Amino acid sequence: MSQTLEQIAQTLHATKMKAQLIYAFNGTGKTRLSRALKELVAPKVEGEEDTGPTRHKILYYNAFTEDLFFWDNDLHGDGQPKLMIQPNSFTDWILDEQGQEVNITRVFQHYSSATLTPTFNAAYTRDNPDGSKIEVKAFSEVTFTVEAGDDAGTEPFKISKGEESTFIWSIFYALLETVVAELTIAEPEERGTDQFNALEYVFIDDPVTSLDENHLIELAVNLAELITSAPSQLKFVITTHSPLFYNVLHNELDMKKKPANEGCYLLERLADGTFNLSTKYGDSNKSFSYHLHLRRILEQAIAEEKVERYHFTLLRNLYEKTAGFLGHNQWGDLLNSAPGSKDAYVRTIHTFSHSSLSTEQVRDPTPQEKQTIKLLLENLVNNYGYWKEDAPNG
Numbered sequence: 001m002s003q004t005l006e007q008i009a010q011t012l013h014a015t016k017m018k019a020q021l022i023y024a025f026n027g028t029g030k031t032r033l034s035r036a037l038k039e040l041v042a043p044k045v046e047g048e049e050d051t052g053p054t055r056h057k058i059l060y061y062n063a064f065t066e067d068l069f070f071w072d073n074d075l076h077g078d079g080q081p082k083l084m085i086q087p088n089s090f091t092d093w094i095l096d097e098q099g100q101e102v103n104i105t106r107v108f109q110h111y112s113s114a115t116l117t118p119t120f121n122a123a124y125t126r127d128n129p130d131g132s133k134i135e136v137k138a139f140s141e142v143t144f145t146v147e148a149g150d151d152a153g154t155e156p157f158k159i160s161k162g163e164e165s166t167f168i169w170s171i172f173y174a175l176l177e178t179v180v181a182e183l184t185i186a187e188p189e190e191r192g193t194d195q196f197n198a199l200e201y202v203f204i205d206d207p208v209t210s211l212d213e214n215h216l217i218e219l220a221v222n223l224a225e226l227i228t229s230a231p232s233q234l235k236f237v238i239t240t241h242s243p244l245f246y247n248v249l250h251n252e253l254d255m256k257k258k259p260a261n262e263g264c265y266l267l268e269r270l271a272d273g274t275f276n277l278s279t280k281y282g283d284s285n286k287s288f289s290y291h292l293h294l295r296r297i298l299e300q301a302i303a304e305e306k307v308e309r310y311h312f313t314l315l316r317n318l319y320e321k322t323a324g325f326l327g328h329n330q331w332g333d334l335l336n337s338a339p340g341s342k343d344a345y346v347r348t349i350h351t352f353s354h355s356s357l358s359t360e361q362v363r364d365p366t367p368q369e370k371q372t373i374k375l376l377l378e379n380l381v382n383n384y385g386y387w388k389e390d391a392p393n394g
Contacts, residue, residue: 002274005029008267009036011277012237017263019227019253022239022277023246024267025294027310029275030239031062033267034203037237041201053089056195059179060203061172065090069168071158072141081158082121082141083167094175095120095139098193103174104167111166111215116159117147118167142167162210169207173223176202180230203237206245213244220245224252239267268297271306294318298377307370312352315373319349322384338379348372 003011012020024030042054068086085091094100101120109116121141143156144163159167179199185191204223211219227236240246250256255264268276294314301307316331323331335342348369365372 002270002272002276005033005036005275008033008275008277009040012037013040015263017235018232019236019238020263020265021246021249021253021255022237022265022267023280024239024241025314026241027313028267028269030205030267031064033239034060034062034205037201037203055090055093056198058201058203059176059199061169061207062203062205065172066165066168069164073158080143080156082143082156083164084141085139091139091171094171098175098178100171100174100178103177104170107174108167108170111170111211111219112163115146115148116163117145117153119143119145165210176226180226183231183234184229199234201235201237205239206241216242216245217248220248221252224249227253271301271304291318291321295377298373302374302377307365307373309352309365311373312349312365315376316349316353318380322380326384334380334384335376337383338376345372345376
């Protein structure tokens with residue numbers, strides 16, 4: 001049954017489950033779902049007295065968390081690249097009030113490199129409206145060096161996008177460790193802070209995009225241990241597009257032992273812009289298959305003549321996974337069996353599955369380009385034995 005994200009948030013909020021695990025493809029609406037749940041748990045009501053920051057009731061890690069950070073490369077001044085922190089109450093709370101720098105560094109180095117060291121700088125200059133300047137005592141930037149152990153570290157440099165994502169996750173995870181440690185102290189008056197006492201939810205959206213499989217598994221195991229040790233007042237909603245991450249959490253949290261697998265879901269975006277949240281039984285290997293599910297989505301769009309831009313991303317994903325499974329270096333190699341120009345197909349898929357700028361508006365596909373989806377899906381299904389299997393029940 002189709003629903004809005006607000007209705008799905010109400011479904012998640014109504015359950016008594018300690019952990020809820022949702023599988024969803026990229027672009028489905030996971031980030032928007034986290035916002036919908038936030039508005040439900042900690043709504044801002046106009047005209048009513050301020051009840052405090054929403055973080056007192058819900059913490060969430062999603063794309064908005066990463067948006068708090070940006071790079072100052074100082075290319076013209078030939079200065080040191082710095083990861084800047086947008087002025088916000090969240091990181092001020094973690095760094096200024098909670099003093100999590102040491103824990104953040106520990107987590108970050110564990111998932112990246114023991115010698116890759118962040119340095120947190122706690123002051124910056126701000127312009128006043130009258131033109132004067134004022135020094136603000138708040139964490140505003142981070143620099144990164146490689147420490148050799150003999151006081152001869154490198155000059156600060158710009159870390160990779162994957163390392164940056166891991167660093168931002170480390171900030172959230174270090175805070176989460178502190179939250180759970182404080183809330184496991186039974187008597188509120190004995191806790192080191194009362195700021196977590198009313199916390200109800202933690203929403204985590206895909207912290208795994210930059211990790212290799214070994215670290216991904218370790219992160220899932222560590223997160224499951226943290227969830228298991230958390231008190232019952234704290235509920236977790238975790239969304240992911242990674243079948244492996246889903247499976248590890250499913251097994252580590254013993255989701256299969258829950259009544260009727262309550263708390264395990266597949267989130268789908270429907271062609272009319274609504275959504276479907278369906279219960280899944282077993283891990284992703286048993287309850288749904290990534291590539292077969294994508295195939296069903298594409299076949300439905302083709303049958304209903306509702307092919308849109310994002311379907312090209314799904315088609316490219318299928319080609320990439322099939323090529324990897326069959327040992328091809330390039331997914332375009334699989335287009336050699338399709339009638340027509342391989343280069344033209346690659347350009348079409350690339351046009352709609354990638355854009356060079358985040359603000360770039362890609363036109364809607366033409367009727368001929370929509371037919372390309374049908375032709376190239378048939379090319380996969382008809383020419384490669386990888387696809388000669390029935391879709392699982394679920």
